[in-house]
Amino acid sequence: MNLTLLVENNPEIVNFYKLNLLTWLDLETVVKKKSFEALEFLTTPLAKEIKLIIVRAKIENEQSAKILIERVDQLKLKIPIIVIGGGDYAPYPQVSNSLDIKNLIKTSAAALKITAKEMSTKVVPDFFPIPITFFQMIKKPVCEVYGLEAQTGSYKLEFSHGQDLDQATIKTLISLGIKNFYVKKLNRLEFVNNLTSEIVSKLELEDLSEDEKITATNQNIELLTNKVLSIGINEDTIRLAKKNIESLRKNVKMNPGLSKLLDQLYRNKTSYLFLHTQIISFVAIHIIKNMEWGSPEQEEKICFAALFHDIYLENDQQAKVHSSNELRQAGFTDEKKNLVERHAQMASELVAKFPRAPLGADQIIRQHHGQLNGIGFSEHHGAVLSPPAMVFVLAEEFTKLLLKQNQENVDKFEIIRELKERFPTSRFSKMIEKLDTLLV
Ligand SMILES: [Fe+2]
Ligand SMILES: [Fe+2]
Numbered sequence: 001m002n003l004t005l006l007v008e009n010n011p012e013i014v015n016f017y018k019l020n021l022l023t024w025l026d027l028e029t030v031v032k033k034k035s036f037e038a039l040e041f042l043t044t045p046l047a048k049e050i051k052l053i054i055v056r057a058k059i060e061n062e063q064s065a066k067i068l069i070e071r072v073d074q075l076k077l078k079i080p081i082i083v084i085g086g087g088d089y090a091p092y093p094q095v096s097n098s099l100d101i102k103n104l105i106k107t108s109a110a111a112l113k114i115t116a117k118e119m120s121t122k123v124v125p126d127f128f129p130i131p132i133t134f135f136q137m138i139k140k141p142v143c144e145v146y147g148l149e150a151q152t153g154s155y156k157l158e159f160s161h162g163q164d165l166d167q168a169t170i171k172t173l174i175s176l177g178i179k180n181f182y183v184k185k186l187n188r189l190e191f192v193n194n195l196t197s198e199i200v201s202k203l204e205l206e207d208l209s210e211d212e213k214i215t216a217t218n219q220n221i222e223l224l225t226n227k228v229l230s231i232g233i234n235e236d237t238i239r240l241a242k243k244n245i246e247s248l249r250k251n252v253k254m255n256p257g258l259s260k261l262l263d264q265l266y267r268n269k270t271s272y273l274f275l276h277t278q279i280i281s282f283v284a285i286h287i288i289k290n291m292e293w294g295s296p297e298q299e300e301k302i303c304f305a306a307l308f309h310d311i312y313l314e315n316d317q318q319a320k321v322h323s324s325n326e327l328r329q330a331g332f333t334d335e336k337k338n339l340v341e342r343h344a345q346m347a348s349e350l351v352a353k354f355p356r357a358p359l360g361a362d363q364i365i366r367q368h369h370g371q372l373n374g375i376g377f378s379e380h381h382g383a384v385l386s387p388p389a390m391v392f393v394l395a396e397e398f399t400k401l402l403l404k405q406n407q408e409n410v411d412k413f414e415i416i417r418e419l420k421e422r423f424p425t426s427r428f429s430k431m432i433e434k435l436d437t438l439l440v
Contacts, residue, residue, distance in 0.1 A: 002027050004108075005041060007055040007064055008084070009033040010207065013098055016199045017054065019134060023192045024105045025114060026122070027052065034059060035067040042071065050079050052111055056098070057085035065089055080111035086209065097268060099200060099208075099215040127155050127182035134195055135170050135181055137202070139236060142194045143187035147173075148180070155182055162231065197223040201240060205247060210254060214264050217247040218274040225311055233354055241307065241354075248281045248303045257439040258282060258402070259410055266407060272316035276399050280306045283438065284395035290434040291387070298388060301358035305392055308351050309365045312343040322369070322400055323377045345374030364389045368396065381423055394419060394431055412440045 004027045008014050014031050021027040030046070032038040038055070041047060053072065057065045065083045069092065072079060083089040084098045093111060095104045109119060127146055135145070140162050146155040158181060159165055183191045200219045208216060224240045231237070255261035261282055265275045284302040288294040313319045318340050321327050327340055348366035351357050367389035370378025381393065401415045412435070419432050 002051045003046070003049040004029045004052045004054060005038060005050050005079075006031050007033075007035060007038045007053070007059070007068060009056070009059050010203075012199050012203045015134070015137065016099075016101065016196060017104070018131075019192060019195060019199070020101050020105060021108065022131070023188065024119065025108055025112065027108070035062055035064040038064075038068060039071050042075065042077070047077075052108060053079050053081045054104075054108070055081060055083060057083050057087045057089065065092075082107055082111060097209070097211045097215055099203075099212050099219070100268070101196065124185050124188070126185050128185055128188040129180035129182055130188075130191065130195075132170060132174055132178055132181050135165055136167065138165060138195060138198050140164055140231065141183075141191070142230075143183055143191050146182040146184075147178070148182060194223075194226070197226075201243070205250065211264060211268055213247065213251060213254070214268045214270060214278075217244065217251060217278070218268070218270045220244050220247065221274050221277065221307065222271070224307070228311065228350070233350075238355065241304075244307055245300060245303045248278060248306065249285070249299065251278055252282045252285050255282070258412075259440055262402070262407060262410070273310060273313065273319050276319065276396070276403070277306045277310075279399040279402065280392070280395045283398045283435070284391050286438045287391045287394065287431050287434045288388075290437065291391075291431070293387065297358065301361050302364065302388060302392060302395075304351075304358050304361045305364040305368070305388075308347050308361075309368050309392070310343060310347070311350065312339060312346045314339075318343075320400075321377075322397070323379065327377070341376050342374070344368050344371070348374050360386065360388060364392050368392050381425075381428070387427075390428060391431060394423065394428065397422065398435070410440050412438065 004021055006014065006017055006029050008017070008031065018029045018031075021029055030041065032041055035055070053068060055065045055068045069081060069089070072081060081092050082104070083092050083094045086096050093107045095107055097103070109116070135141075141159055143161050144157055145159040147158040149156055197219050200216055201223055203216055205213050205216060220240060221244050224237060224244055227237050227240065251261065255264070258279070262279065265278060281303050284306065285299050288298050288302060310319050317330065318336070321330055321340055327337060332340065344366055348362040351365055352362040363386050366372070366374035367385045369376070370381045370383060370385065370393055372383050372385070385393065397419060398415055401418055402410065405411060405414070416432060416435050419435070420429065423429070423432065
């Protein structure tokens with residue numbers, strides 16, 4: 001058995017690590033919530049099975065990593081240690097953003113001297129086992145789920161794709177000692193990635209570092225998009241949408257200046273779709289705060305629009321198209337071209353069905369490329385858009401110009417100059433003026 005000793009007290013992070021260490025590196029995990037429990041475990045016979053220690057730098061008031069490192073040194077144990085969280089623990093490898101699972105897996109593989117090639121050529125059984133307890137964390141599986149028939153050794157379909165998981169049945173099976181369900185080999189990564197996002201979505205953002213908040217928001221928005229597009233609007237997606245809007249607003253609040261936010265977004269390798277959603281929220285909130293009609297409700301509405309405006313776009317390349325000319329040059333197939341042309345209209349229709357969506361959010365989304373009907377792109381922005389839609393259009397254009405600049409050397413006044421040229425009407429000018437006080 002290959003055992004990992006994980007010292008961590010956050011149950012979501014524990015689940016998140018357990019699942020991924022098992023899937024990617026075949027590691028079983030023993031969890032201890034405090035360093036003294038971990039030290040105790042090191043004195044048991046099972047300790048010799050430990051191949052890796054992953055320890056949170058600090059747990060509450062305890063210097064957990066320091067305590068563990070000292071003890072492992074004293075005992076002259078040759079077990080690699082990875083520290084999760086900030087601080088200086090050199091020469092021990094460190095993963096400062098605890099939600100950066102790719103980095104954790106990479107660092108763990110390096111510590112265990114497992115090469116990328118070995119990972120990719122690992123023999124995977126046709127039916128891949130997933131501990132049954134993980135099925136208590138999701139409502140619907142994203143692929144078919146099988147059970148193993150003990151007598152015959154064959155696999156039988158337990159839940160279909162998208163079917164509600166019956167938690168009472170799962171509880172009974174657990175009490176009968178069933179340890180695993182199975183998914184087909186080809187579905188396993190999709191399943192694990194989805195489950196990982198589901199676990200992250202349950203994290204309380206307050207407990208996270210600033211970098212982790214950014215990573216969590218990115219993942220939660222991707223999860224929301226996948227869920228809304230696959231299963232539609234329900235209680236679960238409404239809850240997640242609310243949480244995402246709060247996160248977008250909080251990420252704005254925790255960053256007084258734009259450069260710091262941008263730096264955080266880049267540092268944590270967020271997708272363009274999320275990155276531009278977060279920056280649009282930042283810029284739009286600033287303008288709204290300075291308009292006479294501005295209010296917290298309007299700020300919430302603009303974040304709601306930012307969250308859903310490009311929901312039908314499939315990738316960053318599509319999201320970067322902002323004009324008919326760019327669309328022509330993008331080289332998309334007719335089908336994709338049609339999607340990009342209509343995405344504003346489609347998203348606005350979707351949002352109109354959303355119970356308790358902020359009033360007028362669908363209009364902002366429909367008009368976010370300057371067209372009243374949400375089809376195509378406006379060249380001159382001559383249409384009489386609603387004021388919040390105008391703010392959105394400006395914020396998105398600002399974002400686009402900002403991302404073209406050198407990240408180290410943001411020139412806000414150059415952006416403002418270009419915006420004035422592109423949006424010469426007095427209605428837009430009044431809003432552009434408000435950007436003079438935007439902190440970079
Ligand atoms: Fe966009
Ligand atoms: Fe768009």
